[in-house]
Amino acid sequence: MFARGSWKWVYALPSAVVGLALLAVSSLWGVLALAVSGFVLWFHRDPERTPPHEGVASPADGKVSVIREEDGRVRVGVFMNVTDVHVNRAPLDGTVEAVSHRSGGHRPAFDKESHHNERVRIDCGEFEVVLIAGAFARRIHPYVEAGDELERGDRIGHISFGSRADVLLPREYDRGDVVVEEGEKVAAGETVLARRDGRRVEQPLRVE
Template sequence: MKLHREGYLIITIGLIILIAIQVLNYYLWTIIGYWWLYALLTLGVIVMAYLIIQFFRVPKITYVEKTNEIICPADGKVVVIEEVEETEYFKDKRIQISIFMSPLNVHANFNPISGLMKYAKYHKGLFLVAWHPKSSTDNERTTFVIEHEGGKEVLFRQIAGAVARRICYYVQPGDKVKAAEEFGFIKFGSRIDLLLPLDTKIDVKIGDVVKGRITKIGELK
């Protein structure tokens, strides 16, 4: 496991603040004998430090690519599987699979397939809760399209939530990308949407807890 580079500054600032709180905690409560309160607040500081650090963790996972396989782009829970009208790029019907990421999930994002990055566009927007039906079209988001070697295209979106305030991505149109390679990061709670061809074989269902680079979402035909 490693810590993501997007977390270096936040972790450093967070730990400095928590250390200052802990020093103040010591002098406020131990001097007057409230050891139980000092212990309780110390536990709270440790928990906060853990939560900040674990948010930016990136587990080491080796992915062996399989032909036409769509691999999960993020840790989280499948909250939507439905046929929708995609209006930004394809302008036709697609199967939408939405994965909600809580603040406890790994928030690095990974390419679902290998191929040519045909499209990458950032959109300013709102910060509705990530499971809101309109978050896919109204929230701050970034849309990507990869053309697979077989010619089919897969669209996926990073979507900010009510807490997420920064979407980071590291790819541009024209890049050749590999499945399971990192393409971005979303800070503090969010959602990833996949828009797939209608004939895609789907291997997940609503409510499934999925893992980035591990769970097979489906297969292109």
């Protein structure tokens, strides 16, 4: 299964067309171009996930890169490597109140200057998810709009070739409720980032 939207073919088709044309001239360059097209489609894969029954689920595949408190709330950010699934998911049940886009730069998402990067903010009242473009990301594709009802684990967007997804936890969560550490590998819609009792449990991690 692939991430929704016809835009993924815009990324994959040019190299596929070039690859087919090059096959008549050079099998090596033709195969390489077709391999690039195949990689682009693989990058936009969208496997099924089984959300947890409680807690705040990770909005992205990748490694936890940010855990900090700001304005009395806790932010947890997940950096997506190029090999990770880039479909983002809802961390909790809720209603989308607003979806806003902010233009910006394309610094590496792990850079401290990445707070100036392009981003899409999905405000669900009690919590927020922020999709942040990185050095190679050029398009953020939100799937939701104001008024949409979400369940934990629902697909909410996709970042093409990028990069980081943050969740701003509900105010009742504090730093002690976070059950992951920076550098820890997590899976979108499955790994629990925080729970109210702060109880850490063994969580299986799939690689897709």
